[in-house]
Amino acid sequence: MEFDSGSIKTIADIPIDKMGLAHYFANYERYLGPMRDRPLNFLELGVANGDSLKYWEKWLPHARITGLDINPCPVSFDSGRVECYVGEQQDRALLDRVAAERAPEGFDVIIDDAAHVGQLARISFWHLFDHHLKAGGYYFIEDWGTGYWPEYPDGKHFSPEIADLSWHERILDRMHANAGVRAVYPLRKLTGWMRWNLVRRRFHGHDRGMVGFVKELIDECGAADMTHPSLGTGTPRASRFEWMRVSLGHVVIRKARLDA
Missing domain, CATH: 3.40.50.150 (Vaccinia Virus protein VP39)
Known part of the structure; x- marks a missing residue:
């Protein structure tokens, strides 16, 4: 041209x-x-x-x-x-x-x-x-x-994934889901607050x-x-x-x- x-x-x-x-x-x-x-x-x-x-x-x-x-x-x-x-x-x-x-x-x-x-x-x-x-x-x-x-x-439809949790984050996640912990209001609030600040600060991408x-x-x-x-x-x-x-x-x- x-x-x-x-x-x-x-x-x-x-x-x-x-x-x-x-x-x-x-x-x-x-x-x-x-x-x-x-x-x-x-x-x-x-x-x-x-x-x-x-x-x-x-x-x-x-x-x-x-x-x-x-x-x-x-x-x-x-x-x-x-x-x-x-x-x-x-x-x-x-x-x-x-x-x-x-x-x-x-x-x-x-x-x-x-x-x-x-x-x-x-x-x-x-x-x-x-x-x-x-x-x-x-x-x-x-x-x-x-x-x-x-x-x-190496492409894929948008699939937001999160990195694997560390060992202490996994323990915290399990504690918060435990029925015994959830039955005690102060423990439920404490583990919930910690989980929010440690686990839920991660963003899917x-x-x-x-x-x-x-x-x-x-x-x-x-x-x-x-x-x-x-x-x-x-x-x-x-x-x-x-x-x-x-x-x-x-x-x-x-x-x-x-x-x-």
């Missing part, structure tokens, strides 16, 4: 079918728009027929653009700035080779629009994020809602596929609380994320900067 790149003023001018949700456009415009004239190192996982790379090539006129897909890219590029690799997103050795050849100093932008399978997205995310995304760089994850879709390998993976990323956002010297566990540390934005089908993460 041919079009006049001079007519592209915003990303909304680009007819990318796979970005059919309006807020995808808004997110790319908001975060990449201010950088579009810079010589970015750009990686997209999952390029299908190559249309998206064509459009990124036009919209990011100085970017070095790299695509990765399980099938060869069927289109050619005239700018000399685009190169495609064939392979799977969870292949860490391949990801290392792609980064070494295309962005040895790191990628500025990474988009995952590949398999939309939680474990595969998780492998490529942490490997690329830790080793090949620049500090201050952006990582976009598309279509995380597949975790609610039963046609996906869906943890399948991409949905569960995104919730794992939220844990990383809370690393400072999770590892707080007084309240948390493990070695105290800040989150590796500067911030994370979650919207329908779309996640945007900015990697913490070294001076942050």
Whole structure:
């Protein structure tokens, strides 16, 4: 498909079918728009027929653009700035080779629009994020809602589940249900209050596929609380994320900067 790149003023001018949700456009415009004239190192996982790379090539006129897909890219590029690799997103050795050849100093932008399978997205995310995304760089994850879709390998209809109770929570739950305890008003009130504060503070949630993976990323956002010297566990540390934005089908993460 041919079009006049001079007519592209915003990303909304680009007819990318796979970005059919309006807020995808808004997110790319908001975060990449201010950088579009810079010589970015750009990686997209999952390029299908190559249309998206064509459009990124036009919209990011100085970017070095790299695509990765399980099938060869069927289109050619005239700018000399685009190169495609064939392979799977969870292949860490391949990801290392792609980064070494295309962005040895790191990628500025990474988009995952590949398999939309939680474990595969998780492998490529942490490997690329830790080793090949620049500090201050952006990582976009598309279509995380597949975790609610039963046609996906790790998807399932919404099924809120709760984590297993700890041993003392199980004992408390049984005590509160015991007829002898319930017959004594002070004991019933005490166990009821404790149960409310310990057991019922847990929230049911869906943890399948991409949905569960995104919730794992939220844990990383809370690393400072999770590892707080007084309240948390493990070695105290800040989150590796500067911030994370979650919207329908779309996640945007900015990697913490070294001076942050």
